Amino acid sequence: MNRLEKIRNFCIVAHIDHGKSTLADRLIELTGSLAKRDMQDQLLDSMELERERGITIKLTPTRMLYEFEGETYTLNLIDTPGHVDFTYEVSRSLTACEGAILIVDASQGVEAQTLANAYLAIDNNLEILPVINKIDLPSARPDEVKAEIEDIVGVPAMHAPCISAKDGTNIDQVLEMIVKEFPSPKGDENGKLKCLIFDSYYDNFKGAICLIRVFDGKVKVGDKIKMMQTGKVFDVTEVGIFTPTAKPTEYLLAGDVGYLAGSIKTISDVAVGDTITHADAPTDCALSGYKKVQPVVFCGIFTVDGAKYNDLKDALEKLKLNDASLEYQPEVSDALGFGFRCGFLGLLHLEIITERIEREFNLDIITTAPGVFYNVHKTNGEMVVISNPSNLPSPVEIEYIEEPVVKASLFTPPEYVGAIMELCQDKRGIYKDLTYLDKTRVRVDYILPLGEIIYDFFDSLKSRTKGYASFDYEMAGFEKSELVRVDILLNGDKCDALSLIVHKDKAYSRGRAIAEKLKKIIPRQLFEVPIQAAIGNKIIARETISAMRKDVLAKCYGGDISRKRKLLEKQKEGKKKMRQIGSVEIPSEAFMSILKLDDDK
Template sequence: MNQSHIRNFCIIAHIDHGKSTLADRMMELTDTVAKRDMEAQLLDSMDIERERGITIKASAVRMFYTAADGEQYMFNLIDTPGHVDFTYEVSRALKACEGAVLVVDATQGIEAQTLANVYLAIDNDLEVLPVINKIDLPSAEPERVMHEIEDVIGLPAEDAPCVSAKTGLNVEEVLAKIVDQVPPPSGDPDGPTKALIFDCLYDNYKGALSYVRVFDGAIRPGMRIRSMATGHEFDVTEVGVFTPQWKTVEELTAGEVGYVAASIKSVEETKVGDTLTDVEHPAQEPLPGYKKVNPMVFCGIYPADGSHYGDLMEALEKLKLNDASLSFEKETSAALGYGFRCGFLGLLHMEIITERLEREFDLDLVTTSPSVVYRVKMMSGETVIIDNPASLPDPSEIDYMEEPMVKASIMTPPDYVGPIMELCQNNRGIFEHMDYIEKDRVKILYTLPLNEIIYDFFDSLKSRSKGYASFDYELKDYQKSDLVRLDFLLNGDMCDALSTIVHKDRAYPKGRAVCEKLKDVIPRQQFEIPVQAAIGGKIIARETVKAVRKDVLAKCYGGDISRKKKLLEKQKEGKKRMRQVGTVSVPSDAFMSVLRING
């Protein structure tokens, strides 16, 4: 299609502000889907295409819109990952667009994460179209929200369409504005092919698919293409679009968006942000902005029942097919046996993955304390990178350690500023800046150690602000810090799965809190169990699990035998689910229950 009739855009919105509903209405109005098929929110398709055990992401939907002038336009609506850990992925999806529809809830206003994404959009030179949603609600304050958009972001908003995505009110106006205001793509259709990969996914039939935005040239089946960053070469077998059904097309030309199927074995071989080019007429330079994403948070994931190790590996491999940012490698723990050290983009990413492993693959998991990546400067001058507390070198060989710091931005109504600052302060935060962006919205900037926010920071923030505060963070730098490894001993034996690296000042409260929790969750055994927290060889906290006194059935006569056997069976089953730490049996749940304790 002629580039002048193409509009590539995304929707930026906070959770629940109506992104999916607005996308649905757009698809309806453009006759992309019939109204009766609209039961599910199509763009939010995590649950839709479940049939083959792998979720298919609707990364981009193509629609055709006939404008008031009678001309037909091709709309490519590009989805952006919705959460804080995927900033890089979001930036690549934005790069594929010329415009962004900013949806703001007329009853709520702008949230921290939305703001972060809007700034990303502006950085990528996108035309941002504000849209005020939910104006059908009695508590809607479109005027106030418009002012907020103008004050906070500096975008003119007086012409912003006021819509109700739910009822469809004024959504047509949004489509018209997209035609008018989002610039058409302006690549060179005859130049060497340059296509940006903004998402990758795996389909059981088609194999690894790359979602691309073609900037220059074209991609068609039969072409041999090269991934410019990884150097891998592939033969294109199919190109197509999602409408929202798979639909093959003859080619993807400059300005268009669609998927490329090639002889790609795994999503590893094509990375988000990379540029595809024609091997015969290669581009000189890749599109700018590619970077290798490194996991920020690590934890051990083990099957609760050791015999399910194989199932866990299979499940991780399947998830990895669709999620190149997930990394994992085999790991052994004295307490937990065989499992995996997994790397995530952030805490939410970690939660999503563990939840999917449990929900979609029906696995019972034990996860160990999350850890960030530390830089350990050795006396020898060498620098060691540590993502697992167990592999921390002997303290006597360590000169000093550095931990990752993040720039955190929190938006909240002014009432909660006090409690939130206290929370940041408690988590070793360094206050940077505070801004009354409006009379009832405050933006607070803090520098926080990443290792403090990977426990319960989110939950605490929500509870201290009655759910009103929103939060966004980005990695800032590494700073020298007084860190120690906190170990836990059960009946004198160290439990490697519980070890964690903490700031020295946090070690005592955390050690005490974890010991108290362990005392409650470790069942009483035939002997007394000292539960100790230790730094190096020094014990800093202790609790005792008292010995169980009797474990015997008071009565057993003729009629009881079968029933009493079943009771023993149950007890035996319970024991099977226990992990052995030296002499002590520890239920799998116990490891989980101390995860979120941050002293």
């Protein structure tokens, strides 16, 4: 048997929470790649945040050795993020594999991302191996789920291993199937070097690290390599494999999965999806499928303490090192001072980044309501892309505006179809299709404005379907739309950080809802504060925060003075979390809270 025949490169795909990382842990454990004492649950989710949320954000490959029928096989597992925000990353890591394990929860069955990810795998010509997980659950219905997989996904599933990754049941069957079912990689060890970068991260000592799959040729320390997209050339300083900790090796050959370092100072030189080849003997054609990732969700990020602007800048720079998809540029807000407008792959990505800024860099930040970007066509023929509502040109200059839309697929039990259609109509959706997958599941397709999805769509969907529906989307271009900017005035002063762009039919109700919400959030001040929502000069809603009446009148004699002083110091500290807009103090959460208007209803 030649070397390549004893390699299997595969990944695991699944809907969120169906047990991907747990299975990965079991595989590593069973192949003895790591002593049991080093096991920490969900090994591959190395970020603290990932473990806490139980989701995978960054990919981590692992090499395992498995003995089967007298031969030792090298199994390279490439873990993938499960969330829709990271679809491009998933598709790149799939390219690095020949096979995909498709995990389906034995009680929940096929969900939106099961299908989306399975299709991605099929598109990449991967061999699919369905695995039914969580058979330890009392509600497990493995046979029905197998049938569901065959019906909906269209992959044979009758022989799918039924496992419990949690309890470690039947994991050996999975390993066996990996060897038997998945094809070994093809490639020419003596050919010209061709590697795919499927992920990257930044190491403070070694610089940017490329996670690569070698398709042809051999790469070793000292080689001069070239990134085919960026054209940058580097000297290889280290190559190695993950066991799952990084372990240097002499070289990597066709079929191998590993990492490569080359004193690469900037992570943007390492583009996920790019092809690496030798600088002096380049391959003729790069691997296909490279795409520059575009952020789709934007928000302003500011520090609560304006003096910490530079710390925020630092934090973003550092995060960018490990996350090339994060984009940011300086922004100045009248209300919030200096900050950054940041672009994200989606809402989850946004949440993760903001949480990491607060946690890892210990900064208190204010984020403005997330929005999307608009193509604004001006009367003078010019087209500008706007992601900050404050930059929207005045209505007289605008010919028309286009907003990004997505193709959304919703999976639901039939009884919630009505509720889902109602929700999608309400979100200005355009109905496309409805398919009965089987008796218990329906797929509904809609074209929805992206801007509506980021505004409480997911929560509404979950609450209207008691959590049964799942949802997946992909970008689907731009549509003309009648959009206006709603401004919020506090005590007559416009607060730019609260402005937002909405459809004109919704402006009135949104304006009123925001004014009501702000009335609840902003504490009473020394003076009465009117809150107004306006489109241009037209006031569309008004609320008033009445003036504060009194403080607690406590005595302040000899012994009380220190206590009282400390109390006031504390109050003052609390006020630092407030932003002053004109003469009005606003708590920082106000800027984000306007997104979550439906909570209270």
